[in-house]
Amino acid sequence: MTERIPLHGEEFTSRPDRVYERLRSHGPVVPVELEPGVPAMLVVDYDTALQVLRSPHVFAKDSRRWLPTAPPEAGVLPMMAWRPNTLFADGAAHARLRPPVAESLELVKPAEVRRSVRAGATELIRAFDGRGHADLLGEYAARLPMLVLQRMFGCPPEISQAMVAAIAALWDGTDPQLADEYLEAGVRDLVRYKRARPGDDITTRLIRHPHGLDDSELVHQLVVMLGAGAEPLGNWIANALYLLLTEHRVADAVATGSVALDEALDDVLWRYAPLANYAITYPRHPVHLGRVLLPADQPVLVSIAAINTDPALHPRGRVPTGNRAHLAFGAGPHTCPASRPARLIATVALETLLDSVPAVELDDRYPVRWRPGPFHRALTALPVRFPAVPSLADPVRSPADPGGSACPHAAP
Numbered sequence: 001m002t003e004r005i006p007l008h009g010e011e012f013t014s015r016p017d018r019v020y021e022r023l024r025s026h027g028p029v030v031p032v033e034l035e036p037g038v039p040a041m042l043v044v045d046y047d048t049a050l051q052v053l054r055s056p057h058v059f060a061k062d063s064r065r066w067l068p069t070a071p072p073e074a075g076v077l078p079m080m081a082w083r084p085n086t087l088f089a090d091g092a093a094h095a096r097l098r099p100p101v102a103e104s105l106e107l108v109k110p111a112e113v114r115r116s117v118r119a120g121a122t123e124l125i126r127a128f129d130g131r132g133h134a135d136l137l138g139e140y141a142a143r144l145p146m147l148v149l150q151r152m153f154g155c156p157p158e159i160s161q162a163m164v165a166a167i168a169a170l171w172d173g174t175d176p177q178l179a180d181e182y183l184e185a186g187v188r189d190l191v192r193y194k195r196a197r198p199g200d201d202i203t204t205r206l207i208r209h210p211h212g213l214d215d216s217e218l219v220h221q222l223v224v225m226l227g228a229g230a231e232p233l234g235n236w237i238a239n240a241l242y243l244l245l246t247e248h249r250v251a252d253a254v255a256t257g258s259v260a261l262d263e264a265l266d267d268v269l270w271r272y273a274p275l276a277n278y279a280i281t282y283p284r285h286p287v288h289l290g291r292v293l294l295p296a297d298q299p300v301l302v303s304i305a306a307i308n309t310d311p312a313l314h315p316r317g318r319v320p321t322g323n324r325a326h327l328a329f330g331a332g333p334h335t336c337p338a339s340r341p342a343r344l345i346a347t348v349a350l351e352t353l354l355d356s357v358p359a360v361e362l363d364d365r366y367p368v369r370w371r372p373g374p375f376h377r378a379l380t381a382l383p384v385r386f387p388a389v390p391s392l393a394d395p396v397r398s399p400a401d402p403g404g405s406a407c408p409h410a411a412p
């Protein structure tokens with residue numbers, strides 16, 4: 001097959017399932033285009049993906065192999081350009097950079113996370129629950145992770161707010177250079193702040209880790225943790241709400257307790273994985289994979305979404321409840337080190353919303369749309385309505401939202 005299948009354009013954005021079906025019909029490894037003029041190879045088969053992700057001696061993470069041949073203006077560059085962080089590191093560099101990241105996350109206390117998600121969620125919900133309608137993406141799912149992460153990282157709101165828009169712009173590929181600069185500047189401020197005021201938080205643990213990361217290493221580990229954390233986490237929560245609002249079978253199972261929220265969240269990862277096509281590697285030399293000869297140094301992505309939704313993995317048409325064998329958190333040495341806190345944050349975010357805003361339903365006056373971009377599965381907005389809660393209606397607004405919602409769907 002020589003023609004590349006685009007991971008961009010109207011069909012891929014609105015009906016990626018059709019594109020994934022076509023991709024799978026071409027075999028385990030398929031030539032694709034990430035955006036016009038940016039070719040890549042995409043793995044769409046489970047076993048082949050594991051083979052790639054577990055063979056770092058063949059498939060390197062260091063994107064400097066590709067960058068000299070990459071189109072300099074590509075919108076995907078900020079997500080693929082090399083940074084001195086654990087995500088782009090191989091061998092000895094990865095062995096130095098991953099432990100501070102993984103260990104600082106392991107020390108996160110679940111009770112504190114739970115408390116901080118509840119506090120952040122309640123603050124956001126109070127800003128819209130008296131209104132009877134809201135955009136659960138812009139006013140809730142997209143904001144909550146940063147409120148929680150800023151506490152986990154010991155980051156004051158005035159620093160974190162500037163980073164939120166930059167992170168979203170990085171994933172969308174809009175104004176990548178500016179987004180990059182804003183995010184790095186915010187993280188640099190955070191390192192300076194925590195050096196002066198250490199605490200029981202992830203940033204302080206990174207600073208004090210025995211591997212002795214220098215300032216530049218610290219900044220880049222924090223960029224990947226915040227950049228790779230907030231967006232997929234917000235999209236996981238939003239996609240879960242979308243599933244609960246559109247599929248009564250799932251909502252009823254959760255409401256009656258026959259399926260735990262945590263298990264419903266795995267259903268979301270199988271069907272709407274927030275990181276849809278990622279885990280990018282670069283073959284160290286030409287290599288045969290699934291009857292395709294992959295050239296050296298050119299990007300190979302794993303289609304987490306095409307694989308997770310492959311009917312061959314679900315012969316009975318449905319994923320058994322509680323099955324966590326999906327690839328939503330990656331696999332191999334670069335597996336997401338934050339799956340445990342991320343799962344807890346998503347669970348408490350859903351719990352709090354469903355407890356506080358009963359009888360919520362999709363506002364069908366507004367069509368549901370998905371954001372463009374090859375890497376993520378992300379809604380543009382999640383407009384809902386519900387019976388307003390007059391007793392709680394008060395003019396208190398989230399400090400992150402002093403002027404009311406910025407989303408046009410929020411105030412129809």
Ligand code: HEM
Pocket residue numbers: 086087088098101224225226228229230232233236269274275278279280327328329330331333334335336337338339341342
């Ligand atoms: C608290 C939130 C999160 C943080 C701090 C975080 C952080 C990270 C970091 C630092 C890595 C790189 C690990 C390495 O290269 O050694 C990573 C990888 C990854 N994360 Fe997360 N993450 C978060 C949430 C999520 C969520 C919600 C998802 C999707 C459901 C996700 C999916 C992944 C995947 C697929 C990889 C592997 C990427 C690759 O191999 O290129 N992460 N994450």
